[in-house]
Amino acid sequence: xxxxxxxxVGVLLAFWLSSCEKDIITNDYIDSNPDRAEKxxxxxxxxxxxxxxxxxxxxxxxxxxxIYAPVVMKFDTTDNSxxxxxxxxxxxxxxxxxQITSGLGAPQLEFSTGSVISALFKVGAQMSDITDxxxxxxxxxxxxxxxxxxxxxGVYKPEGGVVYKLFKRPADWKWADSEVLFDMTTVANRPVxxxxxxxxxxxxxxxNEDFNIPVKYVxxxxxxxxxxxxxxxxxxxxxxxGITDFYPFQFVYVNKSNAQIANYISxxxxxxxxxxxxxxxxAGIAAAYKALRDQFQTFYLVANKSEKxxxxxxxxxxxxxxxxxxxxxxxxxGK
Numbered sequence: 001x002x003x004x005x006x007x008x009v010g011v012l013l014a015f016w017l018s019s020c021e022k023d024i025i026t027n028d029y030i031d032s033n034p035d036r037a038e039k040x041x042x043x044x045x046x047x048x049x050x051x052x053x054x055x056x057x058x059x060x061x062x063x064x065x066x067i068y069a070p071v072v073m074k075f076d077t078t079d080n081s082x083x084x085x086x087x088x089x090x091x092x093x094x095x096x097x098x099q100i101t102s103g104l105g106a107p108q109l110e111f112s113t114g115s116v117i118s119a120l121f122k123v124g125a126q127m128s129d130i131t132d133x134x135x136x137x138x139x140x141x142x143x144x145x146x147x148x149x150x151x152x153x154g155v156y157k158p159e160g161g162v163v164y165k166l167f168k169r170p171a172d173w174k175w176a177d178s179e180v181l182f183d184m185t186t187v188a189n190r191p192v193x194x195x196x197x198x199x200x201x202x203x204x205x206x207x208n209e210d211f212n213i214p215v216k217y218v219x220x221x222x223x224x225x226x227x228x229x230x231x232x233x234x235x236x237x238x239x240x241x242g243i244t245d246f247y248p249f250q251f252v253y254v255n256k257s258n259a260q261i262a263n264y265i266s267x268x269x270x271x272x273x274x275x276x277x278x279x280x281x282x283a284g285i286a287a288a289y290k291a292l293r294d295q296f297q298t299f300y301l302v303a304n305k306s307e308k309x310x311x312x313x314x315x316x317x318x319x320x321x322x323x324x325x326x327x328x329x330x331x332x333x334g335k
Contacts, residue, residue, distance in 0.1 A: 044137060060128065088127055088243065088300075108135065109134075130162075146165050175271060184247055195216065247266060317332065
């Protein structure tokens with residue numbers, strides 16, 4: 001496996017080639033090899049398009065220390081567009097764009113200001129630890145790409161954000177395909193048993209537990225939907241861009257004390273997100289959403305499988321750790 005790695009220290013540039021031989025690159029070397037940076041950028045572009053199902057960037061929210069949210073990016077090098085799927089909202093019909101620049105001896109991957117990546121950066125730590133829409137490319141191979149945020153935060157923050165190790169999207173991550181597996185926006189697509197309590201069978205690899213939770217999906221009136229939109233972290237969508245919809249609905253569950261708890265949550269792409277609506281500074285609201293996350297041990301669930309047999313339906317949801325391994329499985333049984 002060929003690995004190309006870059007790091008800059010002062011005026012010296014060191015990089016690894018497939019032979020793993022370490023070379024010191026001087027200014028004279030760079031001057032005598034003017035096309036080196038362009039070749040590295042071209043190589044990166046070729047790798048970006050090589051993954052049939054796209055690349056996965058696992059981002060960390062301040063809502064969990066163990067669960068990471070997947071951001072799936074499918075690059076089209078013919079027009080420099082990138083199709084992005086996220087658990088936080090829909091981006092169908094909106095093209096995000098990217099460009100690769102040569103940088104100082106190593107490529108930089110930059111996403112357009114109206115992209116989903118920029119939207120996550122602007123919303124902040126509640127959704128992800130992305131701190132810039134420009135990334136220094138640390139290394140790349142046929143199987144992995146390591147990128148690091150150019151800045152660690154706002155304009156005046158120091159350079160150097162989180163390092164992300166992108167990997168090729170597994171083929172069995174069906175939630176990231178175009179097929180609809182979970183959708184509350186239309187009556188025809190809503191889960192069987194919507195509006196009534198059904199069973200969700202949960203397995204946690206984090207605690208090695210199996211437990212059942214009574215749950216109920218409740219669609220909202222048009223007026224309430226519009227009000228909920230205005231209370232969501234993505235509410236200023238015209239300024240943020242990238243995300244086209246984050247449909248809100250009510251999710252009711254029975255907790256361990258046998259009490260019915262109702263929360264408003266939002267729909268991502270074949271996913272549901274347990275992000276707080278209203279003001280997160282309200283202690284009562286923050287506590288209610290924390291209880292929801294604690295009950296399911298995650299702040300999102302993605303639907304990877306949906307089966308309808310007669311008047312019954314089974315939907316298999318998952319959540320992942322930093323490496324993209326399934327750590328939560330929740331199977332909805334509707335009838």
